[in-house]
Amino acid sequence: MPQVENPQLGRSHDYPYEPREEERDYHWGMVVNTNRCINCNTCSFACKSTWTSGKGEEYMWWMNVETEPYGGYPMGWDMRLLDDLDSGQTIYEAAESGEQVRGYIADKEEWEYPALGDDQVHGEYPTGEVVESDLDEGEYHDIWQxxxxxxxxxxxxxxxxxxxPRQAIYKREEDGIVxxxxxxxxxxxxxxxxxxxxxxxxNPExxxxxKPVGCYPRIEEGFVPRCVSSCIGKTRLHGNINRGPDAPSPGGDAPGGRSPINYLVHSDEKVALPLYPQFxxxxxxxxxxxxHVPPEFLTQMFTPNTDEKRNDWPGDTYRESIEIVQERVRNPSHHVLGILQLFGATTKLIETYEVTDERVRGWDRNGEKVADLPFEEELEVREGEQWTNQ
Ligand code: SF4
Ligand code: F3S
Known part of the structure; x- marks a missing residue:
């Protein structure tokens, strides 16, 4: 079987197709700040009402929100597959004879409860007691979700x-959407x-x-997907994950260089991680x-979770690297804080950006400015008599 390079694992492994052109100028990508998500599911319903509201699509939630550690749609999808993989094996290396990929078909019951485990916490919640929260540095709550x-x-x-086997699924040349x-x-x-x-x-009808379409008609018009634009928590930033530090200006007075999501994922200041890269x-x-979540849980969810350690991750172990990333997210640098201002700031796709002491700005693929925000909201005091509670 052909081998393919996998930078998320720091090694090559089996993949049934010859590696295609490694890096495109443009590739669909997204960063989600889990600390801002409130499980309102506005994204889920925006996606469903746009794409899967027809006959036979009743159970199709292309976008869904799960409460960790107990949620899952279909039920237990992640643990079930992880249990099947020998340590360090990808789903391609673990494929059974006659198949290209290791997987499983979830049964009807497993698809029936998209909100299973919603708001359920890890750990026992003591009734009638005050939960202490005076943790020392390096300690985490026993109760979390x-x-x-x-x-x-x-x-x-x-x-x-x-x-x-029909080759009915393909990856678009122009933006990598599958x-x-x-x-x-x-x-x-x-x-x-x-x-x-x-x-x-x-679809039985x-x-x-x-399968999800990445909101490609919106991408083609220069807009972000509906799950991104509808998110009231401003949890997401969408854009071109392949735009690296050497990319030229898209035009006008836009600077060249990285896209904001490329900075969050690929710069030395790594703050955003792939979900189950070990697959x-x-x-x-x-x-x-x-x-606020114990790093042991996040290590198996957001790192390759093997004994081997790559030199592009911070820290000496994956657990350490998660703790470092958590600290960077808790106390973001000025630059990351600036990029966080761009989350939910515009419905336009931000291709390139600039962070200064005072402001953060974003430009689209045509070099048109689409966001220009102060670091701190300006305070406006209205003239005249103020209403008082008397
Ligand atoms: Fe699954 Fe989407 Fe990846 Fe295909 S492209 S394997 S549907 S997550
Ligand atoms: Fe291929 Fe999936 Fe259809 S395997 S034939 S795209 S159901």
Whole structure:
């Protein structure tokens, strides 16, 4: 089987297709700050009302929010697959004979409860007692939970694509969005079984499968996906993950250099991490981890979680690297704080940006300025008589 480089694991591994051109100028990507998510599911309903409100799509939630550690749609999707993988194996290396990818088909019951585990905490909540919160440095609460928005990752080594014997799934040249051609699909459901994130879903009314489309019509027009623009918590920033430090100016007075999400994911100041990189698909949605959650849990969720350590991660162990990233998210640098201002600031795609002492600005793909914000909101005091509670 051909080998493919996987920078998220720091090694190469089996992948059923010849590696395609490694880096495009443009690739769909997203960063989600989990610390801002309040589980309102506005994103989930924005996605559903846009894409999956037809017949046979009743159970299709391309976008959903899970309460960690007990939520999961389908139920227990992550632990079930992790249990099947030998330590350090990707889903391609663990494939059973005659298959390209290790996966499983969730049964009907596992799909029936998208909100299972909502708001359930880890640890026992003492009734009638005050929960103490005076923790020493390096200690974490025993009782915790957090919200994890989940969507298709438009992976660089997509398992859905690798699994389909009809080659009905393809990756778009222009932006890396992974699409399913329903004309070619014959309903084999290998994609449903093979995607470790369980995002392709079968439509029993049409007899073919469907998968998330990355809101490509909006991307083509220069707008962010609906789950991003509708998010009231301003949890997300969408853009071109491949725009690195040497990229030229897109035009006008826009600076050259990285996109804001490329900075959060690929700069030395790494603050956003892929979800379960150990599966081997190179997901392109990255998460700023919750800083109140014990690092042991986050290590298995957001790092390769092996004994081998790469030199582009901070710290000597993956647990240490998670603690360092948590601290960077808790106390962001001026630069990261500036980029955080861009989350939810505009419905336009921000291609390039600048952070100064006072302001943060963003430009689109045409070099047009689409965001210009102060670090601190200006205070406006209204003239005239003020209302008082008398
Ligand atoms: Fe395919 Fe699943 Fe990756 Fe989306 S998350 S590109 S459906 S393997
Ligand atoms: Fe292929 Fe999935 Fe259709 S495996 S044939 S795209 S159901």
């Amino acid at each position: 957090f919200y994890l928005p989940r969507l298709c990752n438009h992976c660089k080594n997509p398992a859905c694509l690798a699994a389909c 699409l399913l051609d329903q004309e070619r699909c014959r309903g084999y459901r290998r994609c449903v079984k093979g995607c470790p994130y369980h995002k392709p879903m079968y 049409t007899g073919v499968s469907e 081997g698909t190179r997901p392109q949605v990255f998460y700023m981890p919750p800083y």
